[in-house]
Amino acid sequence: xxxxxxxxxxxxxxxxxxxxxxxxxxxxxxxxxAHLIDLTHQINPQDIVGGRFSLMNAYPHFPKSTVHLAVVxxxxxxxxxxxxxxxxxxxxxxxxxxxxxxxxxxxPPLIAVxxxxxxxxYKENPSYTFHGxxxxxxxAAHLSQGIPIQILGDVxxxxxxxxxxxxxxxxxxxxxxxSIQYIDYFGNLITNIPQSALTSKNWTIKVGELIISPDETYxxxxxxxxxxVVGSQGWVEIAVNGGSAQSKLGLGVGDSILxxxxxxxxx
Amino acid sequence: xxxxxxxxxxxxxxxxxxxxxxxxxxxxxxxxxAHLIDLTHQINPQDIVGGRFSLMNAYPHFPKSTVHLAVVxxxxxxxxxxxxxxxxxxxxxxxxxxxxxxxxxxxPPLIAVxxxxxxxxYKENPSYTFHGxxxxxxxAAHLSQGIPIQILGDVxxxxxxxxxxxxxxxxxxxxxxxSIQYIDYFGNLITNIPQSALTSKNWTIKVGELIISPDETYxxxxxxxxxxVVGSQGWVEIAVNGGSAQSKLGLGVGDSILxxxxxxxxx
Amino acid sequence: xxxxxxxxxxxxxxxxxxxxxxxxxxxxxxxxxAHLIDLTHQINPQDIVGGRFSLMNAYPHFPKSTVHLAVVxxxxxxxxxxxxxxxxxxxxxxxxxxxxxxxxxxxPPLIAVxxxxxxxxYKENPSYTFHGxxxxxxxAAHLSQGIPIQILGDVxxxxxxxxxxxxxxxxxxxxxxxSIQYIDYFGNLITNIPQSALTSKNWTIKVGELIISPDETYxxxxxxxxxxVVGSQGWVEIAVNGGSAQSKLGLGVGDSILxxxxxxxxx
Numbered sequence: 001x002x003x004x005x006x007x008x009x010x011x012x013x014x015x016x017x018x019x020x021x022x023x024x025x026x027x028x029x030x031x032x033x034a035h036l037i038d039l040t041h042q043i044n045p046q047d048i049v050g051g052r053f054s055l056m057n058a059y060p061h062f063p064k065s066t067v068h069l070a071v072v073x074x075x076x077x078x079x080x081x082x083x084x085x086x087x088x089x090x091x092x093x094x095x096x097x098x099x100x101x102x103x104x105x106x107x108p109p110l111i112a113v114x115x116x117x118x119x120x121x122y123k124e125n126p127s128y129t130f131h132g133x134x135x136x137x138x139x140a141a142h143l144s145q146g147i148p149i150q151i152l153g154d155v156x157x158x159x160x161x162x163x164x165x166x167x168x169x170x171x172x173x174x175x176x177x178x179s180i181q182y183i184d185y186f187g188n189l190i191t192n193i194p195q196s197a198l199t200s201k202n203w204t205i206k207v208g209e210l211i212i213s214p215d216e217t218y219x220x221x222x223x224x225x226x227x228x229v230v231g232s233q234g235w236v237e238i239a240v241n242g243g244s245a246q247s248k249l250g251l252g253v254g255d256s257i258l259x260x261x262x263x264x265x266x267x
Numbered sequence: 268x269x270x271x272x273x274x275x276x277x278x279x280x281x282x283x284x285x286x287x288x289x290x291x292x293x294x295x296x297x298x299x300x301a302h303l304i305d306l307t308h309q310i311n312p313q314d315i316v317g318g319r320f321s322l323m324n325a326y327p328h329f330p331k332s333t334v335h336l337a338v339v340x341x342x343x344x345x346x347x348x349x350x351x352x353x354x355x356x357x358x359x360x361x362x363x364x365x366x367x368x369x370x371x372x373x374x375p376p377l378i379a380v381x382x383x384x385x386x387x388x389y390k391e392n393p394s395y396t397f398h399g400x401x402x403x404x405x406x407a408a409h410l411s412q413g414i415p416i417q418i419l420g421d422v423x424x425x426x427x428x429x430x431x432x433x434x435x436x437x438x439x440x441x442x443x444x445x446s447i448q449y450i451d452y453f454g455n456l457i458t459n460i461p462q463s464a465l466t467s468k469n470w471t472i473k474v475g476e477l478i479i480s481p482d483e484t485y486x487x488x489x490x491x492x493x494x495x496v497v498g499s500q501g502w503v504e505i506a507v508n509g510g511s512a513q514s515k516l517g518l519g520v521g522d523s524i525l526x527x528x529x530x531x532x533x534x
Numbered sequence: 535x536x537x538x539x540x541x542x543x544x545x546x547x548x549x550x551x552x553x554x555x556x557x558x559x560x561x562x563x564x565x566x567x568a569h570l571i572d573l574t575h576q577i578n579p580q581d582i583v584g585g586r587f588s589l590m591n592a593y594p595h596f597p598k599s600t601v602h603l604a605v606v607x608x609x610x611x612x613x614x615x616x617x618x619x620x621x622x623x624x625x626x627x628x629x630x631x632x633x634x635x636x637x638x639x640x641x642p643p644l645i646a647v648x649x650x651x652x653x654x655x656y657k658e659n660p661s662y663t664f665h666g667x668x669x670x671x672x673x674a675a676h677l678s679q680g681i682p683i684q685i686l687g688d689v690x691x692x693x694x695x696x697x698x699x700x701x702x703x704x705x706x707x708x709x710x711x712x713s714i715q716y717i718d719y720f721g722n723l724i725t726n727i728p729q730s731a732l733t734s735k736n737w738t739i740k741v742g743e744l745i746i747s748p749d750e751t752y753x754x755x756x757x758x759x760x761x762x763v764v765g766s767q768g769w770v771e772i773a774v775n776g777g778s779a780q781s782k783l784g785l786g787v788g789d790s791i792l793x794x795x796x797x798x799x800x801x
Contacts, residue, residue: 006295008288014719015282015549018592021542021573025596028540028569032597035295036571037303039288045720046776058285061400062292063299074776077751128751130766133595185281186312217344217395232397242313242341273562275555282549302562304570306555325552328667329559330566452548453579484611484662499664509580509608 005031005144006062010039010055010070011132012046019130023069023137026122030141039068046074048098049253052164053182053190056102057233062090068103069132069140070094077128082115082135083161084143084152091149093140095131098164109158115139116153166192167254175203175260180253181235187244189251193236193259204228205238206258207249212238272411273302273329277322277337278399279310286397290336290404293389297408306335313341315365316520319431320449320457323369324500329357335370336399336407337361344395349382349402350428351410351419358416360407362398365431376425382406383420433459434521442470442527447520448502454511456518460503460526469529471495472505474516478527479505539565539678540596544573544589544604545666546580553664557603557671560656564675573602580608582632583787586698587716587724590636591767596624602637603666603674604628611662616649616669617695618677618686625683627674629665632698643692649673650687700726701788709737709794714787715769721778723785727770727793736796738762739772741783745794746772 007027013019020041027034039058043051051072059068066089073080073095081096087107092100096114115135118124120142126134139152169192170177176197182190191205205212205228214228221227223242226249231237236259238245245251274294280286287308294301306325310318318339326335333356340347340362348363354374359367363381382402385391387409393401406419436459437444443464449457458472472479472495481495488494490509493516498504503526505512512518541561547553554575561568573592577585585606593602600623607614607629615630621641626634630648649669652658654676660668673686703726704711715726725739739746739762748762755761757776760783765771770793772779779785 006292006299008292010285016574016576016719018544018573018588019718021571022592022595024571025540025542025592025600028571029595029597032540032569035299037288037291037295039285040283042283054285058289058292061289061296063296066292075753078753127764127766129763133766184286185283219342219345229396230394232394232400273559273566275559277552302566304555304558304562306552307550309550321552325556325559328556328563330563333559451553452550486609486612496663497661499661499667 005033006035006037006066007140007144008037008039008058008062008066008068009041010043010051010058010068010072011041012043012051012072013041013132015041019132022133026133026137027141030138031145034141034144043072046072048072048074049164049166050182051099052102055100056106059090059103059107064089065091067091067093067140067144069136070099071132071136072099073097073131076131081156082131082139083156084113084115084139084149085109085158085161086111086149091143093136093143096162098162100161101163104161104163109161111149112156112158112161113149113152114154114156117151120152169193169197175258177256177258178236179257180251180255183246183253187240187246188231189238189245189249190231190233191236191238191257195230195234195236197259198230198236200261202262204260204262205236206260207238207251210249211260218242272298272300273304273333274407274411275304275306275325275329275333275335276308277306277310277318277325277335277339278308279312279314279318279339280308280399282308286399289400293400293404294408294411297405298412301408301411310339313339315339315341316431316433317449318366319369322367323373326357326370326374331356332358334358334360334407334411336403337366338399338403339366340364340398343398349398349406350423351380351382351406351416352376352425352428353378353416358410360403360410363429365429367428368430371428371430376428378416379423379425379428380416380419381421381423384418387419436460436464442525444523444525445503446524447518447522450513450520454507454513455498456505456512456516457498457500458503458505458524462497462501462503464526465497465503467528471527471529472503473525473527474505474518477516485509539567540569540571540600541674541678542571542573542592542596542600542602543575544577544585544592544602544606545575546577546585546606547575547666549575553666556667560667560671561675561678564672565679568675568678577606580606582606582608583698583700584716585633586636589634590640593624593637593641598623599625601625601627601674601678603670604633605666605670606633607631607665610665616665616673617690618647618649618673618683619643619692619695620645620683625677627670627677630696632696634695635697638695638697643695645683646690646692646695647683647686648688648690651685654686703727703731709792711790711792712770713791714785714789717780717787721774721780722765723772723779723783724765724767725770725772725791729764729768729770731793732764732770734795738794738796739770740792740794741772741785744783752776
């Protein structure tokens with residue numbers, strides 16, 4: 001059976017310039033049968049944490065052997081490595097700066113390679129500012145054609161891959177202290193508290209002095225009201241029915257929130 | 268002959284998050300040969316009327332048997348139905364909230380199905396907030412592979428599909444009272460007066476005390492000037508050559524306008 | 535061997551409306567095997583100079599026989615011609631308004647045709663405002679299927695194609711007077727001074743009273759600092775590490791800059 005030949009693309013390049021289109025031209029030149037799917041190109045400029053979150057959430061929904069090409073690369077032109085990583089069900093290509101560490105926390109790296117074999121680059125003398133074009137796009141295209149990952153360069157210890165340390169959850173008797181890890185397009189505030197941390201349905205979210213009650217879905221509360229839900233990506237999030245929780249609460253990534261366990265009241 | 272296997276996507280998800288990419292991953296897993304074409308993901312959040320307008324205008328330009336997947340879904344998680352609809356030349360998949368009623372006013376539904384067969388869902392226990400991923404994307408992918416629509420759930424009376432009532436035109440002896448139904452990226456104000464309502468070339472648009480004269484195209488009037496044209500989608504629209512009619516007039520969706528018939532002057 | 539069947543799309547249509555999706559529907563109806571790649575649809579409205587720059591930079595990275603469909607078309611509906619142009623390695627389709635003149639300055643036109651053969655249009659009576667849909671998309675699709683370009687209309691003298699005159703560089707003993715020709719999504723100020731004009735590594739950029747030193751890459755200077763680099767597209771550009779040079783300097787397209795040659799100091 002024909003393998004799927006999907007390459008996803010994620011970057012902070014935006015959609016105004018032709019940078020993304022150029023990467024696609026290079027890929028299509030190498031592998032005309034590649035199926036290109038954009039994850040997003042609107043990661044905030046140089047926001048590795050946001051890129052890490054987005055990749056982690058998208059990864060499980062793609063078929064096996066998909067190649068994920070990701071370029072949020074503030075260190076381009078410096079000594080940071082370019083890498084290709086094989087994980088269960090897919091390949092990752094991009095800078096070794098923590099961008100993939102969300103995926104790697106769920107899917108451990110099987111093989112990791114430093115991209116030193118110039119034969120698979122687009123330009124033997126890459127620019128100092130656009131390795132997405134000069135190295136990563138070409139490498140992803142070659143991988144999507146089924147070449148062995150080891151041929152792309154020096155095999156490295158997967159333990160040496162850079163991991164981003166995300167603020168840990170602080171578990172207290174009364175609840176969990178967490179923080180906001182991502183704010184989506186709708187202004188939903190996505191926390192770092194996973195669904196699995198909710199041991200019962202008796203919980204609330206405390207933000208400053210405000211207590212926000214949980215519900216199953218936005219539309220169960222009146223328009224304009226705050227609600228805490230377990231979002232579609234499996235994290236506790238704060239939302240406003242028909243509005244933006246970000247605008248309403250004025251919170252940002254990294255701000256603290258509390259999940260309070262409610263004790264059963266005996267009446 | 269090979270059938271076209273196009274799936275179009277329309278939503279209010281924006282392009283910042285990976286929501287759209289995830290839907291594409293699910294589709295490509297089910298049908299690797301699907302050809303995915305984005306209509307837009309920048310429908311204003313929860314703006315069913317804008318989504319309805321955009322779908323209606325895009326629909327006629329796609330090949331037969333295209334599947335149109337549309338998710339503007341403020342009622343997600345509530346009791347609103349998910350539906351698949353067969354119309355002449357295509358299939359529609361999404362929430363039953365009026366989003367498709369523009370298409371249906373031109374292309375009557377042939378078969379309508381409530382999406383109750385979980386075998387064709389992505390998740391048997393869908394999230395409360397993202398049926399685009401958990402139900403609609405998978406259903407669209409299966410339809411694009413040629414499965415019969417009836418297998419997707421309970422066949423329902425097409426008359427029961429929710430229709431949005433758009434403000435009707437009010438036809439007077441002196442002209443037609445209409446309103447603005449959409450404002451495009453360029454700031455063109457698109458009215459709900461169709462080209463077919465223009466019985467002669469002798470007409471003007473009245474907005475407040477302002478009279479706007481018609482012309483065949485923007486560039487026939489000086490830069491910065493207002494002009495009324497029959498737009499490419501077949502509606503009377505108000506435009507500014509090289510500028511934005513929205514900014515110039517400060518009007519919004521729903522605001523009233525008048526089309527005045529000019530009587531032939533005898534001199 | 536199968537020819538690549540890529541059609542790139544560039545426009546100022548934005549992504550809010552379905553205009554781009556509609557062009558893709560028409561292309562897919564004519565040639566279901568076309569591989570569609572967006573360059574950008576966020577050229578500033580009617581900015582032919584920005585479109586020209588973007589096309590010129592993207593063009594070299596696409597495989598031979600790619601069809602480049604570009605629609606930035608302030609003169610739509612007027613007498614300006616629609617054209618198809620064959621160049622080494624590709625085809626260009628769009629309005630004859632200078633949009634292609636950047637590509638043509640590097641890749642001279644081999645054959646140019648005025649699009650007068652209505653048989654290859656989408657609508658025999660095109661709208662006055664959307665030739666992208668009614669003429670250009672269909673023509674690009676037919677070209678991607680391998681029809682001879684001459685069949686599309688009247689062969690015209692390639693010398694008659696409209697060229698945009700970009701402000702020339704002014705070369706003085708002390709350096710080169712140039713200007714900013716494009717500002718990208720990151721706020722990098724891209725000048726019209728090509729890498730080939732740098733005869734040594736001893737140069738600086740002067741903007742007003744400010745002297746900006748060159749470096750190989752953004753990340754070699756402290757966060758927030760200005761730096762001049764040779765950008766990935768081969769032009770001298772002014773950047774800020776981790777920030778926007780546009781915001782920092784308040785400059786726009788067309789503003790003057792000086793490249794100063796530094797004489798070797800003898801100490």
